Structures are given as structure tokens and as C-alpha cells.
Amino acid sequence: MKAKVQLWYSNHKNIINTTKFLFISIVLLIIVWFTDVNQMDVTVVFPELMLLSVEMSKSLLTTLAGVFLTVATFTFTTILTVMTTYSSSFTPRVVQRFINKPHVLSLIGIFIGGFFYSVLSLFILQDLPTDRRILAGTLGVFYAIAAMIAFMLFVQQVIRDIKGVNLIQDIYDEAKILIEQEADQRKKSQRFEEEKIGKSIRLYANATGYFYDINFEILLDLIKDLSCELVINKKIGEYISKGVYLADLNLTQKDLPEELNEDKAEFLSKIADCFLLNRIKNITRDYHHELTTLVEIALRAISPGINDPNTAIDCIGKISNLLGQLFSTRNKYIVVNTTEQAKIIYTSYTVEEELYLSFYQLIFYGKEDPSVAYAILEGLYLIYMIADDSAKTSVKEFFDYAYEIAFENMQTSFDRKHLQSIRDDFIENRDDQSDTTAVREK
Template sequence: MWQRLLLTVRENIPWLKLIQYALFSILLALATLLIDYRILPGFDYIPEIFTATLRLSKNILSTLAGALLTITTFGFSTIMTVLGIYLNNYTPRILTNFMQKKETMKVIGLFSGGFVYCITMLFFLRDQNELVEVIAGAVGVLYSLYAMMYFLWFVRVILTSIQPSNIIADITQRAQSAVGKAKEKYQAKPLDWAEATRDLPQFMIRAPKTGFFDHFDPKALVQALPEGSGFVDILFPMGDHLNESEVMAQVYAKETIPEDALEKAAGAFFIQKQKNADMDYHFAMVQLVEIALRAISPGINDPNTAIHCIHNLADVLGDIAKVDLQVPPTVTKDGWTLRYRDFDLEEELHRTFEQLIHYGKEDLSVMRAIFETLQIIFDEALPGNRPVIAAFEAIVYEAALSAHSGEYDRRKLRRMRLRWPNTDAKQKGETAPMLA
């Protein structure tokens, strides 16, 4: 329940910021009114510099209301302009990255909240003596000063956010964070799954709706199943698309599991309409790949940005290659053993580089970046994962070789090829042999 609530909050952070500052402005107006009406004590302790006659305060609030509404409109136009830059220069998939920044909707919430405060105070102070001293105007001025300082900070955030290097770094950080969360499962001890589930009856957990598999709650899953012990095989990694009624997990247990329990267990799987880069590292990697593809397209022709994206992919794939992927991990909880499917290094390499190879194989600088990235991944990988990388490198080499018929280009491609790490050779200053 709490995970579902947190997921809802995470998806609606931009609008919650607006509601937050709207409520804050209403509470601020209420507190100011109670002080100005002398219902709450404390007015006598406020310095005279923060008090003004009601007539002057009304003039201040009227001016501020118009100014704050104007800047709210300007801030919204600025956000739409930045979204247009993201859409036209990078990829539509990163629009949510900017919208989920706390500064994006906070600036709109601040100025719209200030407008609500000014209008509220003007309405409730309309029948008072024009010469009475109030603090409504001073509070409005202080609020506006804070909002203006935050707007300057927002401008700085925008100027930083539209820089390609910062966008790529932010996406890479999200991907590495998601990979780190997935790697925690691989600390569990592997299990001989075929032997453990042999001769056990099999039951299916089906997707309750169509969407992307965001994550699931192991505790809720186990609580939905009958007491006892058994095995649950989760068939899809997070981020995969599921259709309604598609089998997303298999349950093995000695006792018969009723259909209502299986339907309740399906509620432990969170299926969303959109992918989430904070939970699904595949989505973050797709963002990097799409930025690189657009950069090497003839219309943009910015291979250096593509090379930067490809080099950042090494950080994410290198983290995956450090994991022992021979056997999927299992976790035991309240007698039930859950098996996850997150990392498949061969699939990750093909999914990440196949489009880059297809569209960039004629550009030697792009191919050099791909070979350098594979070399970094290879050097960081566990010994058991290196043959997978070497086999994929051979595929990349053949694809690049087919796009270049000149001997000079082919010679350069041969020099780019993956090399086995050789400590003794490096110490002697020799070159390690290339893979065949």
C-alpha cells in the first residue's frame, strides 16, 4: 500500500508542488489576517518597519498581484520553451526528466501562490479602516523578494539543464542508480531452480492491465499467497511491456493456490503507463541511445555528442558486467523463494548498440567510441562475462568492416578492436594481443 502511494506521489510531483504552494499561500494569508485583525497576539511585537497603513498595503498588494501573475505566465512560457528544446534537440523520452525537477514546478507554484495570497488579502481587508496599521503589505513584499530570488535560481537551473553534457550526466546517474538497486538482489545465494521446482504443481500470475512493469512489492506478494512455502518465478525484468492477462510470474507450490489468491498476488506488481528512469535502467539507457542517434543523424550532424553518450554507456554496462550473471538470484521471504530476472549481458549489449551500429557504422569516430566502450566494459567485467563481450565485439567488427571497403579504413578498424587485458604485457610496455 505504501509503495503504491509513494509511486502515485512520485508520478504527480509537478502538480503536488503547485498544490503545496497554493495551500501554503492560503495558510499564510489566514495567519496574516488573524494577526491584522488582532485575533492572534503578536502584532505589538512586530517592528514598525514591517507595518503600513491599509491604504498603502492595498496599493502594494494590487501591484504585486499583477506582477506575480505576469511572471507566472512568463515562467510557464519558459518551461514550454525548454521542453521544446528537449523535444527538438534530444528526445521526447527526456521530457519527464525536466518536469520532475523540483525547481520546474516550484517556480510556478511560488508565483501563483503569491498571486493567491495577494488576491485573498485584498478581498478580506476591503472593509477595514484605511488608516489602520497592518502587516499584509510587508508579508507580500517579503514573499515576492523570495520568489524573485528563486526565479533567478530557476534561470540558472534552466541554463544548466539544456547543456548536453549535463543532460547526459543526469541520465547516466539515474541509470547507475537503478542498476545499483537491481544489483542488490544479486547478493542472494543462487539456487538450482530446476531441481527445486521439479514435480511441483504450477500456477500462473497474470498481468491485471496493460503497461510497463515498474516494480513489485515482495512483502505484498508473499502475503497474498497461502501460508506455507513455495517458489515464485518472475518472468520479466523491470521495464518490460506487459499485456493484460499475460503471464508475468509462475508459482510452484505443493498446495493448490486458489484463483482469488493469484489475483491478489497480481496486485503486488506495479504496472504503469509510462516507464520510469529511476526504477528502470533500460529506459535511461534508451534515452542515451536516442540522444546519440539524433546527434549522428544528417539533420543534426553532432558526432561528438553521440561519442559522449556512448562513453557514458560504459559506466552503466560496466556496472552490469561486474555482476555474476551465471544464475538468476533468488530471495527467500516467509518460506517463499522469489527468483528475479534483471540482467542479461548479451541482451543488454545488443539492445544498447544495435541501432548505434546500424546508423553509425560508416563513421569511424563513432565506431572508435563503441570499441573503446566495449574495451572499458571488458576490462571491468568478471571473467565469466568476458566471453559474451568478446563475441559481441566480433559482431560489431564484422558490421563495421562491411561498411568500409578502403584498406586504410579497414586498417584503422583493426587497430580499434578489443584487446585482452594483459598485466605482464602492460608492465613490459608491450601490446596485448587482439581478439580473433
């Protein structure tokens, strides 16, 4: 149930952020109705000095309605400009990231809410005696001050986020949190021994979309009485078509219990329904989304139109650090949920797959740039130093693969000599325990 609620919220997040301040406006209008129309005494809360006359309130609210509408239009134009800048300078992937920030669409919602409050308050005040002092105008003033503070915070945030170094650091920080959680869960996970598996049953997708999440509550309830492990072979963020192989239900006995075996297809379909597929990716759990964003920013930076290798080098360094932390654990799977008899196991990418997915485009497009090629090899060296011993062989093989491609594409002997130096250092010092310990501690 929780996973489905999160899925619904993710799909409607933008409209919720935009319209939630309409509800605040409705609450304020209800307060105005009770205090100004029904003449409730508010001097206990607000001094009489802060209450405005009906004429002053009408004039103020009329002005605020126009201001809120104008600023909402200006804010929307600013957001579109920032989105265009992000898309052209970095990658279209960061556009949605910018929109999802709470201060962005919420600001438009603040001004829209203020517009509705101002206009509807005028309807409430139209028949009130002109000699009365009311609360509607005072609330409008407070709302306008709050809206202006929100606008200043928005401007400050936009100025900060438009700088590439800040954007890259924010993406890195978010990816680091997800990868630390992933590595910690991997370290704590233990599986059943393979020889205990009696029968393996394949599960297939019932729908099409991006693998968003798993409804663990229902899934555990379905398999709680089975002695089994459910091994999920698809990764969160992957696009899955209907009928595609999803997971294996590994039983310790020879077959399902008799009561389940009679309706085997229906039972397996119910399990498959617990895999939530969506039209958009789950960026809150998929560290690959952040890694891919860093890769795309690096690729855009080394493109001929921008030609900014230093930004690419910065991204490569951060990607390498993240992968090193990910490979610091021996396990490549997570035991997500368990009962006394059943386990749900989420398998992740192998070391070879992670390295290839993260670096193959960078190697292809940066192989002729000496600084980018050196940064890639330096990053792989760092990954080797941080990684667990079980991952070192794969990292070494990928280092040799990247070195061979880069070395063959260097145009001058000096560039080749520069690459040769880091390879020699890698061969001679890669297993230096003092260096490895120092890097891991940092």
C-alpha cells in the same frame, strides 16, 4: 501499500508540484485573518517598523497580483521553449525528465500561490480602518522576495541544463546510482537449488500497462506459508498486456496446500494483482530508461540533421561504463524479499540482451562513421575489462559481431586499418590481469 502510494504520487506529481504552494497561500491568509482582522499582537515577532499601513498594503498587494500573474505566464513560456529545445536537440524522453525536476513546475506554483494570496488578501483588508498597521503587506513582500530567489535559481538551472554535456552527465549519474544498487543486490542474492523445485505454476497479468512496481508487502503475506520461490520474468519498464505471462511460482512440494488449491484461480489472481501496472514507466527504478535516453541522444547526435559525432562518442563511453559495472557481478537476478520459506526473485536481462538492446541501433546507424564505430568497439573493450568472467564470453561474441558489421561498411582501407588496430589490441591484451584490475579499480 507503500508501492501504491508511490504509484499515485508518480501519476499526480506534476499537479502536486504546481498546486502545493496554494496551501502555503492559504496558511498565510489564515495568519493575516488572525493578526489583521482579529487584531492579534504581532509586534513580539515583527517590529512595528516592518508593519505597513492598510493603504500601503492594498497598493502593494494590487501591484504584486499583476506581477505574479505576468511572471507566471512568462515562466510557462520559458518552460515551453526549453521543452521544445530539449525535444529537438536531444530526445523527447528528456522533456518529462525536465518537467519532473522540483524547481520547474514548482516555480509556476509559487507565482500562482502569490497571485491568490495577493488577491484574497485585498478582500480581507477592504473593511479595515486606514490608520492601522497590518501584517498582510509585509508577508506579501517576504513572499515576493522568496519568489524572486526561486526565479533566479530556476534561470541558473535552465542555463546549466540546456548544455548537452551537463544533461548527459546528469543522466549518467542517475543511471550509475541505479546500476550500482542493482549490482550490489545481485551480489547478495542466492537462490534455491533447481532440483528442489517440485511444481511450477505460471502467473498471468490481470491488467495492461507498463510494469511499474511490485506490492511486496501484500505479496509476501500471500506466500509466506508456502515453501516456494516466486520468479518474476518480466522486467520493470516493460509494456505488459492483460493475460500475458508474468512470473513462475516454483513450489518445493508437488502442489499448493489443500486449502489454497480449492480456490487456486483466486489465489493466483491475488498474486497477479500485486504486480502494479501503470500508464507511465517507473523511471526511479528502471536503469534501462536512463540507458535508453543516452542511446537516443547519441542517435540524434549522429543523425544527418545534427551531425555531432563527439556527443555520440561521449554517450557511448558512458553507456559502456555503466554496462561494465552492471556485468561486474555473476548473478543475473535479485532476491528481492524473503521469509523463512519463501523467496521473491526478480530476473534481469542476460548479458546478450543488455548488449543488444543498448548497441544495436548505434551499430546500425553509426556503422559507416569511423569515429562512432571505433567508439563502439572501444566501449565493448571497456565492458570486457570490467565485466565478471561469466560475462566475458558473451561480450567477446558481441565485439566480434559489431566489428564485422563496422569493418564491412568502412569506405577506405585506412578506416579499416584503424578498426583492425583495436581488434588486434582486444585479441592480444583483453585478458591482461593488470589492465583489468586497473580498470575495475577506477
